[in-house]
Amino acid sequence: MAQEYGFDYELITYKWPTWLQKQTEKQRIIWAYKILFLDVIFPISLEKVIFVDADQVVRADIGELYDMDIKGKPFAYTPFCDNNKDMDGYRFWRQGFWKEHLRGRPYHISALYVVDLVKFRETSAGDNLRDLPNYAQHTVPIFSLPQEWLWCESWCGNATKSKAKTIDLCNNPMTKEPKLQGARRIVSEWTGLDFEARKFTAKILGDEMENSEPPSSTSSETSSNVRSSEDRESKAEL
Structure with a gap:
């Protein structure tokens, strides 16, 4: 595939640290590796990383994200959309614990994000981040990417779809539609x-x-x- 489409790739491994509670669920292990160990799993020469979920369709030049000024923040995420009013009852971050904890900060989605590894290491973000990014953003600030960088039907609705630079096939808690079925219909x-x-x-x-x-x-x-x-x-x- 690399030869066919003209790209390079490398495989990396990282041994789970003994001082951190071992996870057993596959989904949580995947989450941990894509977020918690960013400061140690990549070579020191690498300055920036862009993560894109496998179930996401990119419709724009991803180089825009690489060149974007994220204002000295260690990483940048897209906030959840809020214009699909049918989903308001499912926005858990607008009530209870999360509303109190965020104190007006946006709740971000991790399907696509940019990491400034230089800043990430300088600020010891990894040591502070061994938790959810949204929870830790008081100590590890998040730069909010423009909304167009992650459109998801569940939360965004169709009003902003034409401007979407990526389309994420996120789960819909209301319909629980299978992702492949949704892909055929949405993309x-x-x-x-x-x-x-x-x-x-x-x-x-x-x-x-x-x-x-x-x-x-x-x-x-x-x-x-x-x-x-x-x-x-x-x-x-x-």
């Missing part, structure tokens, strides 16, 4: 991206694809493809 280019990924995988594995052309993007055919896929999934479950 217009998803069908083409998914086909390209499947085609490349088949090429690497030496398999043949049933269809050599991507499905049509017309609404009627897209709906048909979604229904066919859902039928197959239902039959598989049976």
Whole structure:
């Protein structure tokens, strides 16, 4: 894939420190590695990192984030959207403990963020951060990225979708719609991206694809493809 699309990659490992309580749930382990150990898992020569969730579609030049001035903060996150009023009852950070703790600060989403590793290390942010970034932002301040850098249907609604630079397939606590089903419906280019990924995988594995052309993007055919896929999934479950 690196050769096909022209990028470099490296794999890194980091042994969980003995002084920190070991996590057993896979999701919490993933969370810890993507947030808690930023000051130690990367080589000292690396000055900046951009994290993007795997279920996110990027529609803009990510280099804009790399060059953005985050005002001396160790990292930058996008605040949760608040213009989808149907979800107001699910915004837990606007009430109780979180409202009291944040004291007017925004609650941020971690699906995309920028880390200034130089500042992160200088301020010993890692030592203070062994907790949720939103909780620790009194001591480790967060630069709030422009809202357009992370659009999510659950929290943002459709009014600002046209300006979105990335689309995150975040969970919807109201509908609990499966992510792949949501991707087909929400992201217009998803069908083409998914086909390209499947085609490349088949090429690497030496398999043949049933269809050599991507499905049509017309609404009627897209709906048909979604229904066919859902039928197959239902039959598989049976």
